[in-house]
Amino acid sequence: MRRQLIHQGMLAVALSVALTACFTEPDYSDTPAISLVGPPVKVTLAAGSGVGQAARDSVILTIRLQDGTGDIGEDTRDTTRQRVVFGKETWGNYEIKTFEFANGIYKELPAGDNSKLFFPRSPLTSQKGAVEGDIDFGQVFFYQRPYRMAPVRFQVRIRDRALNVSNTIVTDTISVPLNGR
DSSP, X not given: OHHHHHHHHXXXXXXXXXXXXXXXXXXXXXXXXXXXXXXXXXXXXXXXXXXXXXXXXXXXXXXXXXXXXXXXXXXXXOHHHHXXXXXXXXXXXXXXXXXXXXXXXXXXXXXXXXXXXXXXXXXXXXXXXXXXXXXXXXXXXXXXXXXXEEEEEEEEEEBOTTOOBOOOEEOOOEEEEEEOO
């Protein structure tokens, strides 16, 4: 009987140690770190009726992020903060640059609508501490005549609300429609 109690006691201690070990918070840097989850994914969308419904390729970039403070994303409704904090900046809380491969080199394409981009706060923002997760960023390329299929790659970086800038990642090359020249 005593031996059975010792075994049960050891089992209870082992379970409590195992459960405590499962909830150890990761020790990530306060500066966000990002990595690619996989290559860019391209989905071709057929033309529909109405304005802006031309055939297009939607390219999805899935990024894994880790941040020690969890201060990721902006309140996209707070235009005052965006104007004050990012007014003199050339980019928002994430940046995607597109580079076309031509004549043996990658040349950056004009940013257009991609100059100041913001992604919303994580649903986990109420929690304090480290966060890790995946974010999907989308880019759309229209089949507007004249167009040509061109190889491009993307360069991505993000920053948290304390304006700490992540590392920069570069995707694999993928072909998309670009305005013809």
